[in-house]
Amino acid sequence: MTFHGEFYDFDNVPIVMKPFQQPLPVWYGLGNPASVAWTAANTVTRRPPEQVRAITDSYRVEWKKLGRSEADLPMLGVNRHIIIADTEAEALATARRGYPAWRHHMGLLWHEYNVPFPLEAALPEDFGILQKHGDAIAGTPAMVRDYIAREIEATRVNYYVDFASGTITHDEAMRSVDLFTNEVMPAFADA
Amino acid sequence: MRFGIFDHLDDSGLPLDRHFEARLELIEAYDRAGFYGYHLAEHHNTPLGYAPSPGVFLAAVAQRTRQLRFGPMVYLLPLYHPLRLIDEICMLDQMSGGRFLYGVGRGISPVEVGFYGIDFNTGAKQFREGSRSSAAG
Numbered sequence A: 001m002t003f004h005g006e007f008y009d010f011d012n013v014p015i016v017m018k019p020f021q022q023p024l025p026v027w028y029g030l031g032n033p034a035s036v037a038w039t040a041a042n043t044v045t046r047r048p049p050e051q052v053r054a055i056t057d058s059y060r061v062e063w064k065k066l067g068r069s070e071a072d073l074p075m076l077g078v079n080r081h082i083i084i085a086d087t088e089a090e091a092l093a094t095a096r097r098g099y100p101a102w103r104h105h106m107g108l109l110w111h112e113y114n115v116p117f118p119l120e121a122a123l124p125e126d127f128g129i130l131q132k133h134g135d136a137i138a139g140t141p142a143m144v145r146d147y148i149a150r151e152i153e154a155t156r157v158n159y160y161v162d163f164a165s166g167t168i169t170h171d172e173a174m175r176s177v178d179l180f181t182n183e184v185m186p187a188f189a190d191a
Numbered sequence B: 001m002r003f004g005i006f007d008h009l010d011d012s013g014l015p016l017d018r019h020f021e022a023r024l025e026l027i028e029a030y031d032r033a034g035f036y037g038y039h040l041a042e043h044h045n046t047p048l049g050y051a052p053s054p055g056v057f058l059a060a061v062a063q064r065t066r067q068l069r070f071g072p073m074v075y076l077l078p079l080y081h082p083l084r085l086i087d088e089i090c091m092l093d094q095m096s097g098g099r100f101l102y103g104v105g106r107g108i109s110p111v112e113v114g115f116y117g118i119d120f121n122t123g124a125k126q127f128r129e130g131s132r133s134s135a136a137g
Helices: A033-038 A049-065 A088-112 A127-132 A141-155 A170-188 B016-033 B054-064 B082-095 B110-115 B120-136
Strands: A026-029 A042-045 A076-084 A136-139 A159-164 B002-007 B037-040 B069-072 B102-105
Touching: A042 A049, A042 A159, A049 A076, A049 A141, A076 A088, A076 A141, A076 A170, A088 A127, A088 A136, A088 A170, A088 B110, A127 A136, A136 A141, A141 A159, A141 A170, A159 A170, A159 B037, A170 B002, A170 B016, B002 B016, B016 B054, B037 B054, B054 B069, B054 B082, B102 B120, B110 B120
Parallel strands: A026 A042, A026 B102, A042 A076, A076 A136, A076 A159, A159 B002, B002 B037, B037 B069, B069 B102
Antiparallel strands: none
């Protein structure tokens, strides 16, 4: 393999290993709907629903231009904070404890080095406000099912991605996954 | 509809060895539940991300799961030499029987890449070059 660039430069290097998958799936975290044109890859974004919809619409347009079918569409994912517990009160208590710690970590280096944090407005420090903006849900399995159904309809994604926050306890995380698996996922088996 | 997980592996207050083990147990639960993908963020020198070498943690994920796909979300490409990256990708994809999801980007934090002496403004160009050269491999 030979490559000559400004940052990397090498000649006739033997490449002796190949990935198992051919081709290897490529993923991007996508912030800007305008980036879609160069992206025929899989993506996950945490933008608000109407912006996610702009991304998935652009993807479908680009995909059609390539003559490809809807069934082969890349994975188009949206990323939200989801905490499930047996009661809404328990889920909210967990989220109100876990989310601010993660949010603090998100902004930490930016603040320490006096660089404006680009997600300052998108990530309110209070979980209640995040939930009010529609970027998160803490509740019972039924509430989470309704929330995800609305989001899928609004965004037209085919992939739904939950945040794993390190600051909730292991038992809370395991219970949340358990409820998600048994009481939320089956409702979307055919969606 | 498929479901996935995005994880910063941020500080949990647990001692780090227990934090890693607890998270691997949670990932085993994702695997049993039939989640499609586990996406791990790469951050540096911050409690936001305790997987600054995501490939190391993902090698453990490969061995603790059966069907779950996994990958970095995303590799901060300017921090990797393309030849080194090609090797790591091949290893993780082969070690998991083809479950690796190759996530790439230039990162969002000028502070973190700055620790490595990388100018965020040339990072995009370096990202494109790294991306082109690693795709060739």
